[in-house]
Amino acid sequence: MKRPANASRGxxxxxxxxxxxxxxxxxxxxxxxxxxxxxxxxxxxxxxxSEKPYRFxxxxxxxxxxSQRMLTQTLRDLQRNxxxxxxxxxxxxxxxxxxxxxxxxxxxxxxxxLVRWAETHYGRIQSARRHFDGKADAA
Amino acid sequence: MKRPANASRGxxxxxxxxxxxxxxxxxxxxxxxxxxxxxxxxxxxxxxxSEKPYRFxxxxxxxxxxSQRMLTQTLRDLQRNxxxxxxxxxxxxxxxxxxxxxxxxxxxxxxxxLVRWAETHYGRIQSARRHFDGKADAA
DNA sequence: CAGAATCCATACAGATACTG
DNA sequence: CAGTATCTGTATGGATTCTG
Numbered sequence: 241m242k243r244p245a246n247a248s249r250g251x252x253x254x255x256x257x258x259x260x261x262x263x264x265x266x267x268x269x270x271x272x273x274x275x276x277x278x279x280x281x282x283x284x285x286x287x288x289x290s291e292k293p294y295r296f297x298x299x300x301x302x303x304x305x306x307s308q309r310m311l312t313q314t315l316r317d318l319q320r321n322x323x324x325x326x327x328x329x330x331x332x333x334x335x336x337x338x339x340x341x342x343x344x345x346x347x348x349x350x351x352x353x354l355v356r357w358a359e360t361h362y363g364r365i366q367s368a369r370r371h372f373d374g375k376a377d378a379a
Numbered sequence: 380m381k382r383p384a385n386a387s388r389g390x391x392x393x394x395x396x397x398x399x400x401x402x403x404x405x406x407x408x409x410x411x412x413x414x415x416x417x418x419x420x421x422x423x424x425x426x427x428x429s430e431k432p433y434r435f436x437x438x439x440x441x442x443x444x445x446s447q448r449m450l451t452q453t454l455r456d457l458q459r460n461x462x463x464x465x466x467x468x469x470x471x472x473x474x475x476x477x478x479x480x481x482x483x484x485x486x487x488x489x490x491x492x493l494v495r496w497a498e499t500h501y502g503r504i505q506s507a508r509r510h511f512d513g514k515a516d517a518a
Numbered sequence: 519c520a521g522a523a524t525c526c527a528t529a530c531a532g533a534t535a536c537t538g
Numbered sequence: 539c540a541g542t543a544t545c546t547g548t549a550t551g552g553a554t555t556c557t558g
Binding site: 269270272273274277278279283319320321322343346347349350351353354355356357358359361362364365367368369371372373 | 408409411412413416417418422458459460461482485486488489490492493494495496497498500501503504506507508510511512
């Protein structure tokens, strides 16, 4: 069958390693990564840059519903975490290119795993929600 | 080498499938999944329940720094999305058991991939941050 | 072009008190 | 025991205006 026994094992090891019942939640590596990719735009940004490097304005056009504030902020966070590289070309007017670092590229693989899971199981989530909301209405 | 060319390919397909430049961001499967696992407690909850089913109070003791409000809310969201199953035993006083559904268990694998990535690359993220913050201070 | 700065609404999350 | 209800502070994120 598809019991993910080994995955579960690995996770439990991590749980223990992180001392889940301790106070080190904010410094937990898993939490830090989730805080980054869990925000509204980081994932989309990483996936976009996985295609090729982009400039600020290009990213803006590529993801029309991001505000310029959030674009700046997301890019800065990703840069701070070493996931993307920011290169300023001293032209006039200035142009800035963003590209994935090797570290950023290495994140594409776990991210891809997640993306494929989402694609595959989306329908089940949807129907679970309808069922849950339906029962809630009945009550 | 370790160029994740295939992962990148898959991601690009997903990007196109999601019509990234369209308006369907809020209904994007990937986004919905990230909204769930990206919140503060869901991942910890799923990982905890991957070990074995737990009751409300047990979870509370297992994760001491979660507030009871967030525990309730996180569990309800996970239940709504079909990732965990809530079973009420009509005892006195009542006891409620939470356990992963098969759907929830299937999420452990992509989650494990992410967790392992975080573990492996945590050091590089940390040093990238120090470097970034150091340069920011200098300016 | 690529941003910084400011203002503002809402979402998220903790503390506390109460209930079947 | 397993929650709900309320109140409140903080973080998130959008709109708008301004700058090298």
